[in-house]
Amino acid sequence: xxxxxxxxxxxxxxxxxxxxxxxxxxxxxxxxxxxxxxxxxxxxxxxxxxxxxxxxxxxxxxxxxxxxxxxxxxxxxxxxxxxxxxxxxxxxxxxxxxxxxxxxxxxxxxxxxxxxxxxxxxxxxxxxxxxxxxxxxxxxxxxxxxxxxxxxxxxxxxxxxxxxxxxxxxxxxxxxxxxxxxxxxxxxxxxxxxxxxxxxxxxxxxxxxxxxxxxxxxxxxxxxxxxxxxxxxxxxxxxxxxxxxxxxxxxxxxxxxxxxxxxxxxxxxxxxxxxxxxxxxxxxxxxxxxxxxxxxxxxxxxxxxxxxxxxxxxxxxxxxxxxxxxxxxxxxxxxxxxxxxxxxxxxxxxxxxxxxxxxxxxxxxxxxxxxxxxxxxxxxxxxxxxxxxxxxxxxxxxxxxxxxxxxxxxxxxxxxxxxxxxxxxxxxxxxxxxxxxxxxxxxxxxxxxxxxxxxxxxxxxxxxxxxxxxxxxxxxxxxxxxxxxxxxxxxxxxxxxxxxxxxxxxxxxxxxxxxxxxxxxxxxxxxxxxxxxxxxxxxxx
Ligand code: VG1
Ligand code: CO
Numbered sequence: 070x071x072x073x074x075x076x077x078x079x080x081x082x083x084x085x086x087x088x089x090x091x092x093x094x095x096x097x098x099x100x101x102x103x104x105x106x107x108x109x110x111x112x113x114x115x116x117x118x119x120x121x122x123x124x125x126x127x128x129x130x131x132x133x134x135x136x137x138x139x140x141x142x143x144x145x146x147x148x149x150x151x152x153x154x155x156x157x158x159x160x161x162x163x164x165x166x167x168x169x170x171x172x173x174x175x176x177x178x179x180x181x182x183x184x185x186x187x188x189x190x191x192x193x194x195x196x197x198x199x200x201x202x203x204x205x206x207x208x209x210x211x212x213x214x215x216x217x218x219x220x221x222x223x224x225x226x227x228x229x230x231x232x233x234x235x236x237x238x239x240x241x242x243x244x245x246x247x248x249x250x251x252x253x254x255x256x257x258x259x260x261x262x263x264x265x266x267x268x269x270x271x272x273x274x275x276x277x278x279x280x281x282x283x284x285x286x287x288x289x290x291x292x293x294x295x296x297x298x299x300x301x302x303x304x305x306x307x308x309x310x311x312x313x314x315x316x317x318x319x320x321x322x323x324x325x326x327x328x329x330x331x332x333x334x335x336x337x338x339x340x341x342x343x344x345x346x347x348x349x350x351x352x353x354x355x356x357x358x359x360x361x362x363x364x365x366x367x368x369x370x371x372x373x374x375x376x377x378x379x380x381x382x383x384x385x386x387x388x389x390x391x392x393x394x395x396x397x398x399x400x401x402x403x404x405x406x407x408x409x410x411x412x413x414x415x416x417x418x419x420x421x422x423x424x425x426x427x428x429x430x431x432x433x434x435x436x437x438x439x440x441x442x443x444x445x446x447x448x449x450x451x452x453x454x455x456x457x458x459x460x461x462x463x464x465x466x467x468x469x470x471x472x473x474x475x476x477x478x479x480x481x482x483x484x485x486x487x488x489x490x491x492x493x494x495x496x497x498x499x500x501x502x503x504x505x506x507x508x509x510x511x512x513x514x515x516x517x518x519x520x521x522x523x524x525x526x527x528x529x530x531x532x533x534x535x536x537x538x539x540x541x542x543x544x545x546x547x548x549x550x551x552x553x554x555x556x557x558x559x560x561x562x563x564x565x566x567x568x569x570x571x572x573x574x575x576x577x578x579x580x581x582x583x584x585x586x587x588x589x590x591x592x593x594x595x596x597x598x599x600x601x602x603x604x605x606x607x608x609x610x
């Protein structure tokens with residue numbers, strides 16, 4: 070056992086989803102160790118307990134796992150479950166923590182951020198319900214990291230991560246587990262696999278893009294092995310440390326290859342993709358794209374088609390910037406609907422209390438109470454289940470939904486790597502205007518409310534304030550502005566735009582057209598162009 074003296078790093082405050090930094094920062098002397106020791110020091114249950122460890126396979130995954138295992142053994146963790154080759158997707162980690170009643174888990178991932186030596190790395194700590202640590206826990210970890218003076222480790226050889234089975238490290242036992250099986254078994258209980266099998270055996274054609282990230286082995290097992298999809302249905306299925314040089318973010322900007330497979334004469338009926346750590350999803354149909362906010366609303370509206378929810382769901386939740394499409398479904402079904410701050414950690418209490426069964430975020434995140442993370446393949450299987458049961462195309466599922474509930478046109482504009490002080494000025498000057506906007510007209514639309522979103526958790530009454538600026542209009546349209554909490558360079562300004570259209574004859578406009586006036590209002594009130602010098606968003610999703 071070695072006790073290594075160290076001094077605090079000022080910047081170890083976890084963001085929306087764990088601590089995320091450039092790989093080079095994590096490679097810095099004591100950086101990773103300080104953060105991991107801060108987690109151990111604040112989580113007494115881990116001493117003598119069970120810890121799950123895995124990651125998305127990105128560059129530095131293996132090195133980090135070796136360091137963490139030695140520190141866990143030195144700290145006194147009794148047992149670790151580690152994914153084979155160091156791999157475990159975020160939803161699979163959640164499933165494993167829950168199945169084996171672990172005291173917590175560490176996911177090594179920077180999610181959809183690019184990987185490789187010049188890319189990003191991250192560490193997320195999940196608690197015993199399988200979900201991301203709530204704010205009270207991340208705040209305690211950060212506080213500890215600010216006064217840390219040393220960490221403990223063992224000086225010993227590396228563990229073999231490539232062989233399944235049990236090994237020991239000091240007094241700690243380590244089991245290298247199949248990262249796929251427990252998770253795939255769980256998903257099989259959620260959906261009607263026979264119906265999906267029949268769909269796939271017919272003339273239905275589809276593809277899944279794992280983007281060379283962690284989901285490849287999971288998708289091959291579920292879609293090809295268990296559901297009988299032809300070999301090659303899963304593309305880019307081998308996890309690579311640099312994701313093949315790509316950006317493992319499933320959206321229209323980064324999954325171009327897949328998008329093109331759903332367009333034109335020979336278009337596939339269905340296509341889907343997930344991100345670096347397997348918790349995001351993108352759903353495409355023949356010549357159409359399902360906006361994630363709509364996806365949540367549609368799955369909620371059709372929950373009884375899924376075996377696990379055949380008696381209906383108690384409630385739903387969406388993050389604040391996610392469109393209000395789901396609210397309309399909840400209203401009609403007579404179930405509860407919650408609006409939470411951005412980040413999956415805010416759904417945990419509601420799921421644990423049984424108040425909601427489905428939840429989602431506009432950022433390509435959808436999930437249910439089967440785990441406590443968003444789950445890319447869960448959403449993909451849900452859509453396959455839906456298509457099989459409805460026996461119709463993705464576009465007609467969308468059309469039918471909009472005809473019943475109205476359409477929430479939706480788009481997000483991201484301005485990336487903006488100088489931090491300028492991004493802050495955009496938000497501050499807008500926030501200062503909010504009180505006087507209420508009741509005023511902006512381009513002919515009446516502002517019915519304008520505030521900085523604050524959330525009181527209905528289960529533990531904890532309050533999270535300053536979660537994003539909202540401007541709501543009397544016609545159901547809405548603008549939201551917030552700064553990203555996952556970037557590693559400068560600041561990213563996110564502008565979320567939404568309008569509501571009940572008239573069926575106006576539900577098939579291009580999104581840009583339907584939202585063009587709101588874009589103009591957003592630019593006017595936020596002064597983004599004048600303050601940042603940017604002429605257009607970098608990414609539109
Ligand atoms: C983004 C998304 C948010 C999501 C988070 C983590 O956060 O907007 O909805 O929960 O990423 O997703 P931010 O703070 O950058 O807007 V993942 O797939 O990185 O775990
Ligand atoms: Co992710």
